[in-house]
Amino acid sequence: MHDEHLPADRFEEHRTHLRAVAYRMLGSLNDADDAVQEAWLRLSRTDTTDVGNLGGWLTTVVGRVCLDMLRIRRTRHEEPLDAEHLPDPVITSETTPDPEHEALLADSVGLALLVVLESLSPAERLAFVLHDMFAMPYEQIAPIVGRTPQTAKKLASRARRRVQGATPAAAPDLPRQRRVVAAFLTAARGGDFDELLRMLDPDVVLRTDGGEVMRVIRGATAVAGRAETFQRMATLCTVHPAVVNGGPGLVNTLDGNLFSIIGFTVADGRITAIDILSDHDRLTHLDLTAVLG
Secondary structure, three states: OOOOHHHHHHHHHHHHHHHHHHHHHHHHHHHHHHHHHHHHHHHHHHOOOOOOOOHHHHHHHHHHHHHHHHHHHHHOOOOOOOOOOOOOOEEOEEEEOOOHHHOOOOOOHHHHHHHHHHOOOOOHHHHHHHHHHOOOOOOHHHHHHOOHHHHHHHHHHHHHHHHHOOOOOOOOOOHHHHHHHHHHHHHHHHHHHHHHHHHHEEEEEEEEOOOOOOEEEEEEHHOOOHHHHHHHHHHEEEEEEEHHHHHEEEEEOOOOEEEEEEEEEOOOOOEEEEEEEEEEEOOOOOOOOOHHO
């Protein structure tokens, strides 16, 4: 079937799903859009007359494109690979639904999870994303990674252990999470070290990305020790509550200019992760109209 017999609207039916797959694979909204566009170009050049499941075919194509992109990234680094930058956050309003972004984050892919996915090998990441997040059978995953179904299953299992061990499950109650973040802000404005310490999980992780290599601080005492930094942010910036990757977050502006985005992961009433993106170049490319208007 040539492109004149396959209108663009048939491809559009699958675009949101394909973008969601690519975002989980790549952690970059721009790269995800590039991968989806490449899938469209390949479709337009391919006779798909005998393709019975167009969605599955397109997902396979996007998977292969993402795998190639991840492998190119990997060649630039030595093993083992740790995440060097925070993934792109998806920002939505606390009050106004955003169907497109909600579809992109249908299974609440938080920043903490995406950071862990960055540390997986390309094949592990693909097997985990396609099987655990999108229920693709191992028999369909195997040809994409060039392995047997049994090996694809092992790749996903290995990835699953890494993910489960590094990302505590966030509380499902978003209003309760927001209250924890509000209390954290109150403590930050007052420079209250003890209260900050009380709000933090003992194993909390603070990740900050200002454009250079991401800095990581672990442990409640060390993170609470940044009380002066939190106090400056909370008092000097205008704080706009937001939803960041399905969890509580803040969009901060300074003198009307975008300053930073903070995503929080909250579990059992305490903050388990704080992710701060302040890279100006990346901030300017994010869609923040839902929060800033």
